[in-house]
Each structure stands twice: as structure tokens, then as C-alpha cells.
Amino acid sequence: VEVNAETDFVGKNEKFVDFVKGVAATVAAANPADLDALMECKYNGADLTVLQQQQEMVLVIGENIKVRRFARFEGGVCVPYVHAGGKIGVLVNLETDLPAEKVEEAGKDVAMQIAALNPRFWDKAQVTQEVLDEEKKIMMAQMENDPKMASKPEQVREKIVLGKLNKFYTENCLLQQEFVKDGDLTVEKYLASAAKALGGTITFKDAVRFEKGEGIEKKQENFAEEIASMVKG
Secondary structure, three states: OEEEEOOHHHHOOHHHHHHHHHHHHHHHHHOOOOHHHHHHOEOOOOOOEHHHHHHHHHHHHOOOEEEEEOOOOOOOEEEEEEEHHHOEEEEEEEEEOOOHHHHHHHHHHHHHHHHHHOOOEOOHHHOOHHHHHHHHHHHHHHHHOOHHHHOOOHHHHHHHHHHHHHHHHHHHEHHHOEOOOOOOOEHHHHHHHHHHHHOOOEEEEEEEEEEOOOOOOOOOOOHHHHHHHHHHO
């Protein structure tokens, strides 16, 4: 879950942290369809709704607090990871025949990779032809503007682009990325290796990455225009 407060100071407040944990527990137990449904759910262990509990927290802490978004996976093993004091949160969902506690380390390693590198896709199979065509177009344009490359035959340039597209996968797709803790492995191979060592199977199913304030449009004040309007007034 992402719950926003106005200051980092409140973000470390014990009451605020407990409230966030309660919201997460409510999501896990109630499985609400969306944010509006969540706000009408009974807050975990209380008679109040999540919305009412949020309002109570605003009064207690004296600062605006807002539940912004949440994600929930059904089935599999979910491994959470919070990075940089709550600035980034990742939830990884794994499919496995092993006990949950045995795959937590592997799940956390993958979550840390997602937090640090923020891949555009989980797997190269998710990359659409439209995305590839756009990347190819950009690469071809770059070569045409490079005197050394522009003179090469088109067939040669096509092969170079193909090689660069393979690199695109390794840079932008989680499972094909170089595993940050061991550059000799991709993330996919790391999971296979961890599963083999544990005597079972581990398959990456899905993940969600929340970065604090992501997608919130920040109001840009143009002070020159503001002063000019005051002078005219």
C-alpha cells in the first residue's frame, strides 16, 4: 500500500506506521475491488471504516494523511520489500512448491533488483512489436546521423540493430537483466539456481513497484508571472 503524509517526520511516526500496517492487513483480508471499496471496508481490528480511521489519524497526528493506492496478489508466495525508508515499496509474487519461508530470500533479492533498476517489463515476452519497432526506428535514425555508420550497407545496419535489440531486453526486462548480486547470472537463472539449491521450483509470477509520489503532478509555480499579475493588480 502507499499512504501519503505531508512530511517525512510523520512517515516515521509509530502511529502512522501502525496505521499503514493496518491498511495493508485490511487489503489482505478484505480483498477490496478498488480504492473506493477499500475506504468503505472495516479497518483491521476496529469498528471504524478505513476512511473513518484515516480521518481519526489526521486529527491525532495533525497532518493530512491519505491512502493513495494498493496492490494485492491472489495465490503464490508474496514477498514485500521496502527501500530507502519507505520511498519505494516492492511486492513480488512467486509460484513455488517450497514453503514460503524458504523462498523469502530469493523473493527479496528480486524485489531489491526491481527497487533499484525499475525495469520497464518483467519478461521479454511482454515487449510488444510496437515497442520494438519504435526502438528500431530510433536506432536506425541514430546510425543515419553517425557518419561512420551511415556509410555501412543497410543489411549490416539491420544486424547491428538486432544486436542492440537483444541488449534492450537485458536492460529493460527484469528476468533477462543481469542479476545485481552476481553478474554471471540473469535474474531468471538466479531464481532457477536458488530453486535447485532448495530442492524445488521457483517461478516469478508478477510484481508491483510503488515509488512515493509517483504520478502525482506537482504544481509548478511561476513566480515571475505571479509577481507580474500582482503588479498589474
